[in-house]
Amino acid sequence: xxxxxxxxLVKNILRVLLLVICVSIVTFALxxxxxxxxxxxxVGQAALGSMSREQKEKLQEYxxxxxxxxxxxxxxxxxxxxxxxxxxxxxxxxxxxVIAVKLANSLFLMAMAWVISGILGFALGVISxxxxxxxxxxxxxxxxxxxxxxPVFWLALxxxxxxxxxxxxxxxxxxxxIGVEAGGVTFADRLYHAxxxxxxxxxxGVSNIALHTRExxxxxxxxxxxxxxxxxxxxGWRLFKYYGFRNVLFPAVTxxxxxxxxxxxxxxxxxxxxxxxGLGQAAVSAGLGSDMPLLMAITIVSALxxxxxxxxxxxxxxxxxxxxxxxxxxx
Amino acid sequence: MSGKKGNxxxxxxxxxxxxxxxxxxxxxxxxxxxxxxxxxxxxYDRGMHQTSLPVIRDLDVEVHGGEMVAVVGSSGSGxxxxxxxxxxxLPYNADMGGRITYCGEELAKERIKKLRGREIVLVPxxxxxxxxxxxxxxxxxxxxxxxxxxxxxRGIFRRYELDAGVEELYPxxxxxxxxxxxxxxxxxxxxxxxxxxDEPTPGLDLAVxxxxxxxxxxxxxMGAGVLVITHDLELALEVADRIAVFYAGxxxxxxxxxxxxxxxxxxxxxxxxxxxxxxxHGFQYIEGTQPYVKNLPTGCSFAPRCPHCxxxxxxxxxxxxxxxxxxxxxxxx
Numbered sequence: 001x002x003x004x005x006x007x008x009l010v011k012n013i014l015r016v017l018l019l020v021i022c023v024s025i026v027t028f029a030l031x032x033x034x035x036x037x038x039x040x041x042x043v044g045q046a047a048l049g050s051m052s053r054e055q056k057e058k059l060q061e062y063x064x065x066x067x068x069x070x071x072x073x074x075x076x077x078x079x080x081x082x083x084x085x086x087x088x089x090x091x092x093x094x095x096x097x098v099i100a101v102k103l104a105n106s107l108f109l110m111a112m113a114w115v116i117s118g119i120l121g122f123a124l125g126v127i128s129x130x131x132x133x134x135x136x137x138x139x140x141x142x143x144x145x146x147x148x149x150x151p152v153f154w155l156a157l158x159x160x161x162x163x164x165x166x167x168x169x170x171x172x173x174x175x176x177x178i179g180v181e182a183g184g185v186t187f188a189d190r191l192y193h194a195x196x197x198x199x200x201x202x203x204x205g206v207s208n209i210a211l212h213t214r215e216x217x218x219x220x221x222x223x224x225x226x227x228x229x230x231x232x233x234x235x236g237w238r239l240f241k242y243y244g245f246r247n248v249l250f251p252a253v254t255x256x257x258x259x260x261x262x263x264x265x266x267x268x269x270x271x272x273x274x275x276x277x278g279l280g281q282a283a284v285s286a287g288l289g290s291d292m293p294l295l296m297a298i299t300i301v302s303a304l305x306x307x308x309x310x311x312x313x314x315x316x317x318x319x320x321x322x323x324x325x326x327x328x329x330x331x
Numbered sequence: 332m333s334g335k336k337g338n339x340x341x342x343x344x345x346x347x348x349x350x351x352x353x354x355x356x357x358x359x360x361x362x363x364x365x366x367x368x369x370x371x372x373x374x375y376d377r378g379m380h381q382t383s384l385p386v387i388r389d390l391d392v393e394v395h396g397g398e399m400v401a402v403v404g405s406s407g408s409g410x411x412x413x414x415x416x417x418x419x420x421l422p423y424n425a426d427m428g429g430r431i432t433y434c435g436e437e438l439a440k441e442r443i444k445k446l447r448g449r450e451i452v453l454v455p456x457x458x459x460x461x462x463x464x465x466x467x468x469x470x471x472x473x474x475x476x477x478x479x480x481x482x483x484x485r486g487i488f489r490r491y492e493l494d495a496g497v498e499e500l501y502p503x504x505x506x507x508x509x510x511x512x513x514x515x516x517x518x519x520x521x522x523x524x525x526x527x528x529d530e531p532t533p534g535l536d537l538a539v540x541x542x543x544x545x546x547x548x549x550x551x552x553m554g555a556g557v558l559v560i561t562h563d564l565e566l567a568l569e570v571a572d573r574i575a576v577f578y579a580g581x582x583x584x585x586x587x588x589x590x591x592x593x594x595x596x597x598x599x600x601x602x603x604x605x606x607x608x609x610x611x612h613g614f615q616y617i618e619g620t621q622p623y624v625k626n627l628p629t630g631c632s633f634a635p636r637c638p639h640c641x642x643x644x645x646x647x648x649x650x651x652x653x654x655x656x657x658x659x660x661x662x663x664x
Contacts, residue, residue, distance in 0.1 A: 228460035231418045232473065232517065233448025242474055246464040322464065322501045
């Protein structure tokens with residue numbers, strides 16, 4: 001058993017290392033291949049025209065335009081391994097502290113969306129799967145298909161328009177009220193500002209989870225053991241409680257942790273629309289502004305997040321599924 | 332093993348002693364009577380063209396209390412559907428015709444819903460029919476925590492020599508030998524009047540298979556009607572009272588076990604062919620295979636393989652009584 005655990009640990013450490021290396025190389029390569037000229041993007045065409053050659057050279061050095069890519073990557077990697085993520089070129093602050101602030105904002109948003117979409121998606125999926133072909137199923141499925149074919153940013157704009165502009169119930173953007181000292185911002189303020197973006201993320205997240213849960217539920221309802229349970233006179237709630245729920249819970253947990261990546265991806269767009277100063281928005285500005293150290297760090301942090309989510313799902317499986325938990329000992 | 336065999340034939344002798352008692356029971360209607368059962372599936376064939384797949388065309392069988400009847404047919408001939416049809420759990424695209432009566436009254440959809448799991452129980456073929464995530468004990472008790480249910484289960488486990496610890500196991504932890512006994516335990520939690528055993532001996536070695544069959548014999552001896560659906564004629568002959576032979580969607584013959592002692596006492600050519608194919612009768616086989624349900628011949632479905640087939644065999648063929656058994660063959664006499 002201990003040896004098994006050690007193998008599992010080593011395997012996953014190797015995996016995460018490989019993941020970080022690959023992700024950083026790909027990000028770096030994509031960034032180098034991008035047509036964005038850091039000088040034009042960050043200084044502006046007009047300002048560049050009025051600058052002296054010396055000034056331009058200084059700027060080029062700052063943005064690393066002339067450094068050979070391999071050399072640039074290796075020097076970044078060397079620092080990164082030592083734990084130094086560098087200084088953000090845009091924010092002129094250590095990357096670590098930029099990420100810390102942005103991540104805190106985003107995490108709040110994503111956690112809300114994750115919990116809401118998880119619970120709601122599971123419930124809808126289960127109801128839909130248990131009532132396959134009936135009106136409830138048709139309504140839920142229709143809703144899910146509609147939502148999953150709706151672009152996230154469009155939905156965000158729609159919600160913003162309806163609740164922020166027309167009805168004026170929620171703020172139109174940012175994560176804190178405008179014109180209030182940082183110290184004066186309450187938790188309620190943050191919550192209030194996070195509602196709309198979180199709602200957008202939840203609405204889109206729900207459809208995916210609900211549709212997957214529905215499929216699983218249908219598989220379970222058609223399984224031999226449910227057939228036998230029905231032959232033993234089980235129906236409705238008892239059938240769900242003893243047969244459906246237990247069996248759909250494990251795939252749902254995996255799904256829930258795997259959905260972290262989707263919520264992460266969705267948050268990039270949603271934060272952009274709501275001007276919500278989170279990790280997603282920082283990623284966009286780092287990408288467009290050629291802020292190499294920041295973008296590299298953000299992609300790696302995101303990758304680690306998603307990896308962590310999947311790993312958690314795997315570990316949880318072992319804890320809650322008796323076939324995994326007790327399987328090793330008896331067979 | 333031979334001891335087991337002795338046991339079962341002993342019990343059969345005892346039963347003939349109790350014949351009179353059973354006849355009294357027989358005055359009541361049979362526990363289960365299936366007449367002209369047909370089950371077909373609706374399928375989409377080449378685009379939107381709907382076809383109907385008649386898996387069971389005409390099935391008749393009767394089970395009395397205290398009696399064990401085996402429906403014998405080759406694997407994959409759709410005989411498990413018979414069980415699903417009786418239990419009212421056919422899939423949505425299946426259509427069932429004919430008449431099922433239980434204790435003299437028609438077994439309609441609403442009635443079976445009330446009776447299944449109580450008076451009518453099914454014993455499935457494998458532990459794939461058990462919830463993989465529920466411990467054996469609670470699963471057999473159907474979640475009941477009542478001391479009465481616990482006591483009863485302990486009694487059943489003792490009867491089948493299952494350790495009390497088995498209650499705490501998950502289905503995947505059961506050993507092959509325990510599977511059958513656990514599955515049959517599910518039937519005994521209630522007082523069933525009708526037990527349907529769906530392929531109780533798939534892939535079991537002879538000794539275990541015989542023991543499994545003997546368990547069902549016991550249920551019949553306790554007074555329940557037992558319907559065993561199996562592909563194993565030889566095993567069925569050892570424990571059952573009557574055999575219904577199922578071929579290509581129809582029951583071709585219903586005969587008492589004694590009729591199987593000699594070829595001459597059998598009625599249908601297919602049953603006779605089965606008899607000759609048994610190892611102790613020379614292992615002879617006949618040419619051909621069972622026709623697929625989609626291209627069944629009209630009239631007798633055995634006609635293409637039958638040595639006595641004539642032109643009249645293409646017409647409608649009745650299931651009629653011949654020498655105390657039933658046969659679906661116009662030549663039988």
